[in-house]
Amino acid sequence: MRSLTAIAGARVMVTGGAGFLGSHVVARLEAAGADAFVPRSRDYDLREKDAIVRALADARPEIVVHLAAVVGGIGANRANPGRFFYDNAMMGIQLMEQARLAGVRKFVGVATVCAYPKFAPLPFREDDLWAGYPEETNAPYGLAKKMLLVQAQAYREQYGFNAITLLPVNLYGPGDNFDPASSHVIPALIRKVVEAKRTGLDHITAWGTGAASREFLYVEDAAEAIALAAERYDAPDPVNIGAGREISIRELVQTIADICGYHGDVRWDASQPDGQPRRMLDITRARERFGFEARTGFEAGLRRTIEWYVAKTASVSRPAAASPVIENVPPRHQVRPAA
Numbered sequence: 661m662r663s664l665t666a667i668a669g670a671r672v673m674v675t676g677g678a679g680f681l682g683s684h685v686v687a688r689l690e691a692a693g694a695d696a697f698v699p700r701s702r703d704y705d706l707r708e709k710d711a712i713v714r715a716l717a718d719a720r721p722e723i724v725v726h727l728a729a730v731v732g733g734i735g736a737n738r739a740n741p742g743r744f745f746y747d748n749a750m751m752g753i754q755l756m757e758q759a760r761l762a763g764v765r766k767f768v769g770v771a772t773v774c775a776y777p778k779f780a781p782l783p784f785r786e787d788d789l790w791a792g793y794p795e796e797t798n799a800p801y802g803l804a805k806k807m808l809l810v811q812a813q814a815y816r817e818q819y820g821f822n823a824i825t826l827l828p829v830n831l832y833g834p835g836d837n838f839d840p841a842s843s844h845v846i847p848a849l850i851r852k853v854v855e856a857k858r859t860g861l862d863h864i865t866a867w868g869t870g871a872a873s874r875e876f877l878y879v880e881d882a883a884e885a886i887a888l889a890a891e892r893y894d895a896p897d898p899v900n901i902g903a904g905r906e907i908s909i910r911e912l913v914q915t916i917a918d919i920c921g922y923h924g925d926v927r928w929d930a931s932q933p934d935g936q937p938r939r940m941l942d943i944t945r946a947r948e949r950f951g952f953e954a955r956t957g958f959e960a961g962l963r964r965t966i967e968w969y970v971a972k973t974a975s976v977s978r979p980a981a982a983s984p985v986i987e988n989v990p991p992r993h994q995v996r997p998a999a
């Protein structure tokens with residue numbers, strides 16, 4: 661673990677610090693010696709200006725890392741476009757303004773790959789961020805967060821406010837949200853495969869066609885990137901945070917099934933959307949500007965995530981779980997996709 665001298669001893673307010681990414685970020689910052697303050701939504705509803713002002717007064721942070729957001733997979737985005745736009749825009753815009761007024765030294769904004777145009781050239785380069793409209797299902801979420809990039813750049817120009825913007829790709833790892841109503845693709849698929857294996861189901865149904873591709877970053881690597889940027893990066897240009905690997909959803913399902921030793925069929929429900937056709941980030945800038953490179957191999961991270969989920973749900977599994985849910989088999993794409 662690299663030492664982070666600027667963060668050591670600093671008071672850092674991490675909004676969303678009890679969430680999936682946030683809990684890993686807080687752990688990393690505390691390991692670096694930071695004094696982290698996490699404003700929980702039940703105490704500070706960050707959509708409300710008064711709560712933001714109170715949180716800043718209570719935390720007196722030198723650095724704000726803004727992770728609080730309403731997030732979810734395609735289903736949640738489609739069901740809540742208004743909320744995803746309003747909550748994310750209001751939280752971010754007001755928080756940055758109040759942080760500036762409170763004399764915060766640095767604001768680390770965390771946006772998302774969903775801000776990219778639907779058909780941005782691959783790999784997505786930061787300079788192509790404005791080359792088109794995002795994929796429709798996640799545009800309200802992606803654009804609300806993209807406005808914080810504009811705000812950060814405008815505040816730097818007018819007020820000299822040190823706000824930076826990071827663009828993480830899809831994350832996965834222990835602690836992810838496995839609720840089917842709001843989960844992202846990896847936890848959704850892990851849950852389906854593990855439940856099918858436990859109950860002896862001969863198939864699972866996956867959304868879309870399986871043809872879309874995604875890039876995934878292990879959550880601890882994302883936390884490392886955020887800590888490094890908080891320590892070392894002080895410029896207006898947005899920075900992609902990714903692993904630089906692309907995988908199709910079809911391959912992803914097969915890899916999960918292989919790790920779990922699940923031999924049933926995968927049926928594709930093409931009436932459901934694929935979302936953005938392809939996603940992969942150019943990760944050059946993060947390496948050049950603050951020395952970030954992902955370290956966790958995809959299958960190793962996936963295995964840790966599955967092990968975490970299996971252990972977490974072990975007590976509620978049915979008797980059919982007598983066969984181990986994770987098998988020590990090399991991924992060989994054993995699952996036949998349904999025609």
Ligand SMILES: NC(=O)c1ccc[n+]([C@@H]2O[C@H](COP(=O)([O-])OP(=O)(O)OC[C@H]3O[C@@H](n4cnc5c(N)ncnc54)[C@H](OP(=O)(O)O)[C@@H]3O)[C@@H](O)[C@H]2O)c1
Binds near residue numbers: 704837
């Ligand atoms: N997960 C991904 O794949 C991914 C990819 C790219 C970018 N990101 C970004 O990373 C950040 C964290 O995402 P995540 O997946 O870790 O989400 P998460 O687990 O849902 O955590 C989000 C946190 O936001 C807080 N929050 C929500 N509404 C709030 C409100 N009104 N007031 C105060 N706090 C509120 C919640 O705090 P409480 O627990 O106190 O309710 C929650 O813990 C987000 O900004 C997201 O856009 C995530």
